Amino acid sequence: MESSLYPLTIYFDGSCQLCSAEIENLRLRDTQGRLRFVDCSPADFVSPVPGADRTALMNVIHGVGAQGQVLRAVDLFEAAYRAVGLPWVSRLMTHPLVRPLADRAYPWIVRNRYRLPRSLIRGLFERAARQAAERAASQPRCRDGACERSTEPRS
Template sequence: MNTTDTPEALYPLTIYFDGSCQLCSAEIRNLQLRDTHGRLSFVDCSPADFVSPVPGADRAALMNVIHGVGAGGQVLRAVDLFEAAYRAVGLPWVSRLLIHPLIRPIADRAYPWVVRNRYRLPRSLIRGLFERAARRAAQRAAAQPRCSDGACERSPEARS
């Protein structure tokens, strides 16, 4: 599915992820920090008693492939889900890369390998990949104006 066709109908997008996976949790934390417009919500499907609300996908399917359900009921999986999530959080360049005709086939082939090996990846590698990105995301989120009742205010960190 090419999710660039109707982005407005997709959000909010609920993402179902494996919270017992360090890699998955690090990526979700990165997305959470970047989601300054509230376009994404996140559900950890790792508890053993979790019952999937995703049409056509039980808990085992959700644990093996990241899934999302859009506002209009669209079910996204794997690379399609990441493309939509990165677009939602203001990383259109990553989103465009994932749909590029030369990159997409590589991403589609790499995703299953990463999923199969995600518990074997060293914590130091995951931390290295996501710590810097999370720090940038937190700084960006802090710089965003906070608005309520029609008035916006920048955080003290953003003013300095």
Template sequence: MTTSPGLYPLTLYYESACALCNGEMTNLMLRNTEGKLRFVDVSAPDFDNPPPGTTLEDLLELIHAQTADGRVLRGVEVFLHAYRAVGLGWVVEPTRWPVFGSLADRLYPVLARNRHKVPRVVSRLLFETATRRAAQRAAQQRCTPGDTCTR
């Protein structure tokens, strides 16, 4: 699969104060062995630089990303490109299927609005094992700036 040349590095704007968001971003951070993703915590006290055309409130409502060429992405599309960047595109590829994609686009904002109500235990169950595996994988694989990776 080819990707747009202006897509990566992709800057993800996320809220670390949300257990679910933080778990998912930690998982992506550990799998980001090629450096295709950058992470910005919008809940950090010193955060004051939202991407063009957005506000902090926008970033707290739905996940956003900014592509290398400056485009701003929102919602499910962010996850599609982020997971592709770490070699897990197959996980979110169904969001491009007609029926499932439409459903994902409608349900994600509902989940995003209610994410703080998700118990921490659910976040731990969803991401602890995946994060541990990602850390092991990242520790075993080293990449140089020229995208040469070794095991």
């Protein structure tokens, strides 16, 4: 299934700072070009996801695989982390003790995502994003079987 899943298009709430921070973290880590990102927060956004209108996309993160597979919530994050080279996070999310907790926590996080303090979100994602950016800068960017290494100097 893995090869048929990517590229995986992720529909996210760009008006949510938590969602945007996580998407930026994934975007920076996606050196193989396996993920696509679509902000579904504009009021005039029309969902192309089968069985999910804009409201559904705003309330549960969705992804659509290369062959039309629809993933939601924790399943989507598990596939996204696997795509960006974080297999340990992906495996953790499928662990029999962790998965039920993740499934229960996700709806609570979604309901409260606009209430989370910016400082908490920054603290959670700033270091991870910086590390991802550094790692991405040192690796070749690959899309459609062609790779190129960044020529920008690293600081």
